[in-house]
Amino acid sequence: MSTAQSISHRESKPDNYLTHSRGFLSWALTLDHKRIGLMYLVFVLAAFLFGGTFAELLRTSLLTPNHWMFPSNYPIHTADAALNVANATLNAAHDTEAKLFYNNMFSLHGAVMVFMFIIPAVPAVLGNFILPMMLGAKDVAFPRLNLMSFYIYLIGACFVSWVLMGGILRILFGLHVPFGYGLDTGWTFYTPFSTSKAEDGMVAVVAGVFILGFSSILTGVNFIATIHTLRPRGMTWFRMPLFLWALYATSIIQILATPVLAITLLLLLAERLLHVGIFDSSIGGDPVLFQHFFWFYSHPAVYIMILPGMGVISEVISVHSRKHIFGYNFIAFSSVALALLGFLVWGHHLFVAGQSNLADSIFSLLTFSVAIPSAVKVFNWLATLYRGSIRFTPAMLYSLGFILLFTIGGLTGLFLGALETDVPLHDTYFVIAHFHYVMVGSMVFAFLSGMYHWYPKMSGKMCNQNWGRFAAILLFIGFNVTFFPQFIMGAHGMPRRWATYPAEFQPYHIISTIGAYIMAISLITVALNWLTGLLWGRKAPANPWGGNSLEWHTSSPPPHDNFLVPPVADDPYNLAAWEYDASIDGWVLRKTDPVPAPPDRTRPVAH
């Protein structure tokens, strides 16, 4: 390391974290949070690609009421009796295949997207990259633990991929891999189906999710320790960027809730492999107990997914409208409130599952409490736009899209929180649409917003803004075309997780599938946009958007140690400290700043 450093200092080109050292091992064994963040990015995007492919496949198979991809409508009333029997046999075989295909697709889509994409996306990628830099620190508090979290994530991902590999081997070569075929439980692994009837690929996936959980816990521990111990001079708790508040709240949930998931999954494996009766009523267990355990984690996990996204939005909205964030304290406290209230509402997943009417009523009341901090955030973001100077960058377009889609996702939650209306809507496409508005419409939009916001910092390049804008608008359209019809068909009674359906729902399904294709086109555009930016993009200035949180006070891409001199923090939303410099198409610290300007940190200082 030290040799590499001294060599790079002799060169005329300034050192950055990407060129700091070379070779496979310099990445595989790196302790640099930025490189670990990038490695997470590669695997998280790969998971997104797989999960997205499964989604496109299942939407495609839903184009017709009876799975056109495996035709099962060969005539069975012809004059030839032998042909009738042969056709009926073929129909039954195709019907079975089609349903297995669909059931595996929706299960894999859910499991891969939730556990390998949405949960790690913002914290592990953007959090890892940005959190230490926002704190003006060299790295997270425990860099080795950070690398270990990454490898635990990889091991967990290998377990989940085992099922994919096993499925391919079995279909192509007829090979049987132990615990390697089929996940047909849904991502929720409800008992007793998962422990007594499901394909055995479920064992590998549950083990994988168990392992992924530790990655999540350790990342949470690391972030909390880092925020407590490594804040720079001048950064009090209430001068932290709101992204850090969001990550802090998220980390608390990761630490407190994920162990419960780990215990639940172990019990699930014990029942499946050792036949210990815990959840299966035929051997003395209780299926509803599993649902309580599972949602005790998985509801707070919704806030693991959405809170960091909200943090991103708070940063982007403020910077790209050149306005101080409106109501900093309310936004910070609402993050913490969501983290805590999120623990008290898991029972709303069990409104029709057989819990008592008393429990239903209490959980309904508690569920409504999460509407309040959510509403506060939305109105505070809107107030931030007021009298701003709004730039429609791709990051900003995704954030504006987030506000609209999160509003719809949140408001439709009112139908599901109210007991009487939840009963008919529960387990229908209404619920699917509702949580995709929150998970995709909000979380994925926030992730893309953050990626566009910090892309110059991560890569040192600018990507084409117009293509970015085009993809953002297209994704917004595609998303609504996909999921809005699902509200209507859900209210009309279309149950979730159905491979086939009554013909009356077909128009909605066709529109929804077209929307899914539009989304695919837009996401491919985003990927090409990032790749071409990486290859041919113009060099990024240190501060392309004029943000004042500390990561903008160093070069793009940052040096190995992030800052050449330890920075001093002031108000992260004091955007007036920067002025636009057309010669570099970026922002520089205002010379006439009434506050004595901190030393210029954008240029490397000779040692």
Place this chain on the structure above:
Amino acid sequence: MNAMLNILADMGGSFWMPPQASQIAPDVDWLFFFIFWICTFFFLLVLVLLVGFSWKYRYREGQPMLDAPKHSTALELTWTFIPTVIVIVIFFYGFKGYLRMMIPPPDAYEVDVTAHMWDYTFMYPNGQISDDTNLHIPIDTPVVFVMSSTDVLHGFYMPEFRIKRDIVPGRYVKLWVVATKLGTFDLFCTQYCGQDHSSMRRKVIVEPRADFVNWVNNLGGGNMTPPQRGHFLWNTRGCSSCHSVDGTWTGKAPTWKDLYGSTVHNVDGDHLADENYLLDVISHPNIHPIASFQPIMPPTEGLVNDKDIADIIAYIKTLSKNYHAALPVVKPAKK
């Protein structure tokens, strides 16, 4: 004219909701649209503010920065307080309606619902099972469904009636309804239960009370011959969802065609499918598993009695080429 209108009303429902066919349905829909208009108001508010601000305060070259407050406690408390009041009101209405929906009157007519992979069995108070796989209920009468499952979780959802409940193995779950409209309605399974989850749909037939009583009293098929009754049971007790009788391969269980008298290759060795073998595998499902099928046959205890099993065996025998109904041809003895 009236009939036409009725058909139109049956087809439609509204843009958002299916037709209303139960006493609770108008109630649920009232709350749905109450919340709907609140949501529409707030969404339009957010939309107008977002688009309005974005347009009015968009960046223009040379425009000076405007002054604006960094926070306003009064404003922020307002938009904390107003949503709080609104959600408490919504909770209250949802809670009130839910209690009405959940607590059945003590004199409600009972129908036993047994769910299994991937079918329902509906048993009426006279111990008879619905003979056309559909759920029949009388109009304008409180009916309570006492539901249990023999294998995994299932759902019980009637969209036009606005009621739903998960059926949980190992316990009884109750749900009740008063149907207010004659006709045929949907019954869907809404809790994922494996391969054929999406085929687990039945019809609910709401009949005038006199017709219903007549239908219930004629259930049972008492005058049939044993093979006829076996066929009837195959059709009505769920056998037909996995076992074919014409040689079709269903992928779930062996066909009954030519089963009797054949040799079955079980995991625990080969068996001759004689009467005792059939008795064994019907009364103890999955006792002799077959490698090419999942052991998914639900327990039959309580679903079929000894007479039923005997009739089913009699029926299976008539399906086989190994069963000889006619007198054997007597060959003259050789000299």
